[in-house]
Amino acid sequence: MAEPLSLPLLSSAAEVRRRERNRRLIGLALVAPAMLLVVAFLYYPVTFIVQMSFTLGSSYLSPQGPEYSTANYDAMFSRYLPNVLVTLQLAGLSTIVNLFFGFPFAYILVRKVRYRDLVRAFMVFPMFGALYIAFGMRFILLPGGPATPLFQALGIPSTAVLYSLPSVVFAMSVFTFPFMVMNIGAALSNVDPTLEEAAACLGARPWQTFRRILLPLTRSGVIAGILMVFGWNIGTFAEPILLGSMNEQRALAWTLYQRGVVQTDYGLSSAMSVVLLVIAFAVSYFSLRYSRGALVQ
Amino acid sequence: MSTVRLSQLSKHYGQTVAVHELDLEVADGELLTLLGPSGCGKTTTLRMIAGLVEPSGGRIEFDDQDVTWLPPRARNIGFVFQSPALFPHLSVARNIAFGLSVKGAKQAAIDARVEEMLALVGLTGYGARMPSQLSGGQQQRVALARVLATDPRVLLFDEPLSALDRNLRDTLKYSILELQRRTGKTAIYVTHDQSEAFAISDRIVVMNAGRAEQIGTQTDIYLQPRTPFVAEFIGSNNGLPGTVSGVEGSGEDARTIVSSGGMLLRSRSRVPAAIGDKVVAYLRPEDVVVLQDGEGSAFENVIEGTIERVIFEGPTAQLRVDIGGRELRADISGGRRLLFAKGQGRVRLGFNELTLIAAPSDSPAGVDGDGEQEAAPTA
C-alpha cells in the first residue's frame, strides 16, 4: 500500500509547475519566428518612421545628424491637407459605395443563390489587384475606346469620365467589393433566416426588418468589411494615378511615393505615413469599439 | 502484462478537485472498471494513467516502474477512445500498423502483425479499406486491433461503446471481454453504464466526485454497498433513514435493530454501530415480497402500507407503497405480478435483506472527510 506521501506530494506540485513552464516556453519558441518576422518587418519599421517623421527632409543621412522638428506635420496640415482630404474622400466614398451595393449583394448571395461557388470564382478577379481593374477601365473609357459610342450617345465627353472622381471611386469600389461582401456574407450566414420570417409574420416591412434585425445582427461583419475596405483604399495609388484627374492624383499613397522614394524627403513621407496610420487605426478603433471585437474571433 | 498501482493520485483544476487522493491496485490480467456518473473523475483518472493528463499529486506505477511523469508514448499502453479516432487519411491496415511503424519496425514484420490483428478482431480482408467505408462497430474493432498491435502492457478503455447503438454495444462488449481474456492483458475500463460494467468486469470501482466509494466485485457492490452513494447508484434501492436502537444476539444470529419512521427493523448487516447512531437502512425493491393473507412468517420484517401506484413493466410490476408517509418501492416478478393490478388498498410487505449504512453527518449524499469509513478501498 502507499507509504506516507507528504514528500512526493510536494515535489509533484513543483514538477507540475516545471512542466507547465516548459510547455509555455515551447509554445513561445514556436511562435517566435512569426513574432520576429512581424516585429522586424512591420512594427520596428513603423516605429522607425514615427521617429523619422520628426526629422527634416533627408537630414537623417547628413553627417551632422538628423534635425528634429515638427515641420513635417505642420506641412501635412497645411500644404498637404488637400491630399489628406482627397484620400479620405476617396476611401470614404468607396466604402459607402461598397456598403450600399455590397450588402444587398451579400444578402442575395447568402439567402437566395445556389451557385455560390461560381460567384466566388468570379469574385476573385478583383482580388488580383486594383491595377488590372484600373488598367482595364482606363482602356474602356479611353476616347476612341469601346465606351466612346455610349458616351457620345449620352452626350458626355469621355474625357470627363475617364479622369475623374467617379471613375476612381468606381475602380476602388470594384477592387474592395469582395472584401465587403465576404465579411457581410459571413455575418449574414450566421443569422437565422427564420428571424426574418418571424419579423415578416409580425408585420414588419422589408426596410424595418433590415434596420432592426439584420443590421444589428450583422454589425460585426459590416464593421470588419468597413475596416478592410477603408484600410485598403487609403493606401492605394493605382486607381487614382491611372484614372484620376490632378485632384485625385494627390492621393496620399502616391504623394508618399513621390516625396519619399523619388525625392528622398524621408521626414515628410514618414509624417504622411504616420497620418495614414493614424487615420487607419482611428477608424479601426472606433469601429471595433462599436462592434465588440469583430476581428479577433 | 503489468500491474497498475495508483497512490494518492489526485488532479485539480484551480479550485475544482477532479480526482481526490485515489489509491488503487489493479492485478495483472485483471479487467477493472471505473464506474460512476459523469463528472465523477473516472475519465480524468484513466487519462492520467495514460499520461494524457498530468496529475496534480500522487504516483502511478506499472509493475514497479514509476511512470507518473512519462509521456504516453513511453508507457507502452493501448488507449481506446470513445470515438474510434481512426486516422481518416490512412487505410485500415496502415492505421493498425501505425504504432509499429513509428517505432521503426520492418515492413515484413508489420504486415504480418497487421494480418494477425485483423484476424483477431474478425476483419480479415478489410486492410485496404478506408475508415470512412466502415460502420461504427467495425471502426471500433479496428481501433482495438490498432492498440493491440503494439502489444501494450495495459489496455485503457474510455467509454468505447457509448457512441454505438444498443445492439452493437451488447455484442461488442463481449468481444472486448474475450479479447482481453485471450490476450491476458491488464485492462482498465471506464463507463457510466452499470450493465456494461457488470457484464465484463473482474472488479468494479464505484466513483463519485473524485473519490472511490467502493471497490469490489459485482456481488460485493450490489449486495453489500458500503456507502449511501453506492447503494443508490447501483441498481435501485429504497433508503429508510433511522437510528440504531438495539443489538440482539451474537455470531450468526446477531441482529441490529433500527428504529425508522415508527417501525422497528431487524438487519443482519454487520456494521459496527452503537445505539443511537444514525443509519440508513437500504432495501432493494426485488427483496421486498408482497404478502398475501397468512404469509409472512418466513420474514423477519413485516410492515404494512397503502398502495399508491402500480406500474406494470412486463417482466416485473413495480409497486409504490406508502408506509407511514414515506414511499417504498417493491418489484414483483412472476405470477404475483397480477395480484395487485387494481393498485388499491392496504398491503403487507415482508423482507429480510436489509443493508445498513452509516448515515452521512449532514451532507445529503456521498461520504464526508477522507472516506475513511466503510468506503475505504480494499487492497
Added chain:
Amino acid sequence: MTAGEMSAPPAPAARAPGAQERARRVTSRRLVDLLGHAYIWFVLIVFVLPFLTLLAYSFTGPGGTYAIQNFQYVLGSFGENLWWSFRVAGLTLVINLLVALPAAYAIVRYPFPGKRLLFSALTLPLYVPGAVIGISLVLVYNFTYHLTTSVWGLVLAMAVGTFPLMLTPIVVALKDLPIVFEEAAACLGATRWQTFWRIVFPLIGPGVSAGLMLSFIIVFNEYLVTLFVHPPEITTAPLRVFNLVRTAGLAPTTAALAVTMQLISFGAVLLFFRVFGTRYLKGTYLI
C-alpha cells in the same frame, strides 16, 4: 442602377386572397427573385469586364488585326519579369509556410499568456495601408538592415504582408481538427514530431493549401509595396505593367501581360476550388 431589393417575405393576408391577387403576388415575388439574380450577374459582369476587355485588346495587332504575337512578347521580353514574379512568390510562400506552421500549432495547442493579443498582432499587417508598409521598409532597408539590393528584401516585405493569409486558414484547420487524433498517436508511441508530420499535417492539408493559394495570388499580383521596395534590377510582372501603363500608355503587349497574370492566378484559384472546395477559406474573410 438600382440596388437589388431584398425579396420581401409575403405580408400576412388580412383575408384569404382571391385567385387574382394570389397570382399577382406570386409573380411579384418571382420578379423580385429575378431582380436579385440579375443584380448578382450584373455585378459579376462588372468584375470581369476589365479582364475581358484587356483580353480582347491583347489580341489586337498593328492595324487592328487579330494577332497572338503579343503573347510571344510575354514569354520573350516580359519573360524575365514573369520569372521574377514566380520566384518572389515561391520564396514568400516557403517563408510564410515555415513560419506560420509552428506559430499556428502553438496558438492552437499550447498554453501561453496573451494569445488573443498575439494573434491580433500577427494579423495586423493586413490592415496597414500598403504604402505605409512600403515606405517604412524602404527606410529601414536603407538605414538599418541594408537590404536594398537583395531579393530577400522584397520577399520579406511580401511575407510580412501576406503572413496573416497563411496563418489564419491553418489556425482554422487546426482548431477544427479533433485533438483525439494526436492523443491516439501519442498513445500508440509517436513522438510529437512524428505525430505532426504523419497525422496533423496531412489532415490540415486543405487549410495549408488555402493559405498557399491566397498568399500566392496576392504576392504574384502585387505591385504597390513592390514599387517601394524592389531592388533596381528586379522588376516583377505587375510592376512592369504599372510602369508601362504609366509611362508608355496602353499597349496590346502590356495588356497581354496583364491578361496572362490574371489567367495564371485564376487557374490557381480554380485548381484549389476543384480540389478542396471553398470550405477551408472561411475565417480569412477574403473568399
